[in-house]
Amino acid sequence: MRIEYIIIIAVVVLIVGICFCLAIASFGYDRFYDKLVALSKVTIENSGLTAYDYVQAVNATKFGSKLEILAVEGMTGDAYGGGKVFLSQNTLQSNSLASFAIISHELGHALQDKEGKLRKLYIFRKLIHFLGFLFVPLLVVGFILFLIGGNLWLVGIILMASAGLSILLALLLKIVTISIEKDASKRALVLLESVLSKEEIKQARKLLNSAKLTYWGDFFRAIFGWTRLTKKGKLFK
Numbered sequence: 001m002r003i004e005y006i007i008i009i010a011v012v013v014l015i016v017g018i019c020f021c022l023a024i025a026s027f028g029y030d031r032f033y034d035k036l037v038a039l040s041k042v043t044i045e046n047s048g049l050t051a052y053d054y055v056q057a058v059n060a061t062k063f064g065s066k067l068e069i070l071a072v073e074g075m076t077g078d079a080y081g082g083g084k085v086f087l088s089q090n091t092l093q094s095n096s097l098a099s100f101a102i103i104s105h106e107l108g109h110a111l112q113d114k115e116g117k118l119r120k121l122y123i124f125r126k127l128i129h130f131l132g133f134l135f136v137p138l139l140v141v142g143f144i145l146f147l148i149g150g151n152l153w154l155v156g157i158i159l160m161a162s163a164g165l166s167i168l169l170a171l172l173l174k175i176v177t178i179s180i181e182k183d184a185s186k187r188a189l190v191l192l193e194s195v196l197s198k199e200e201i202k203q204a205r206k207l208l209n210s211a212k213l214t215y216w217g218d219f220f221r222a223i224f225g226w227t228r229l230t231k232k233g234k235l236f237k
Helices: 004-041 051-063 097-114 119-148 150-192 198-227
Strands: 068-071 080-082 084-087
Touching: 004 068, 051 068, 051 080, 051 084, 051 097, 051 198, 080 097, 084 097, 097 119, 097 198, 150 198
Parallel strands: 068 084
Antiparallel strands: 080 084
């Protein structure tokens, strides 16, 4: 194959890949939200079981009832953090498939925390947040020292390189977060096997997979946000 054809194919593949990434960055959340709304209207076959009852049961069997279950104001806000499971008003007495899938994902995080898998992520996230405050000063001061030259040009290069390294670390954090979220969803599906049918598990898996796209969307927005082809992403959060 001639080199010209190889270059053309490579360019086409690159353009298609970029378009695919931009599509996820722009529409990943919309796809998740549509599935969430649809499954919020679907009642699980075990209609007598509420999400609160389910969390209580998992808490007893998997955590020895050590998790603190708290109700939060508002219609959204299901989350996990620091040994606490937060349930929104929508979720507390809900028996929708969406509620069970989402809260199981948070329980997946609780299992990760129980095994110590979230501790390093929390530390890494705090480090990246701190580097976010230093990024602009490092870049500006480094550039000024580089322009001054003399004995300071090398210091300037090191400071600018440090700013560049902080960007790579921030992107690495997003990749690690995606891996953590994927693992939490995998654990969620295992938990759901005891209360949902095979068809319901299939639908829950689709919802959780679409949720994962929102994290990829955040990653791609952080990369392509400066192009204005997609919404600007938050790099250091």
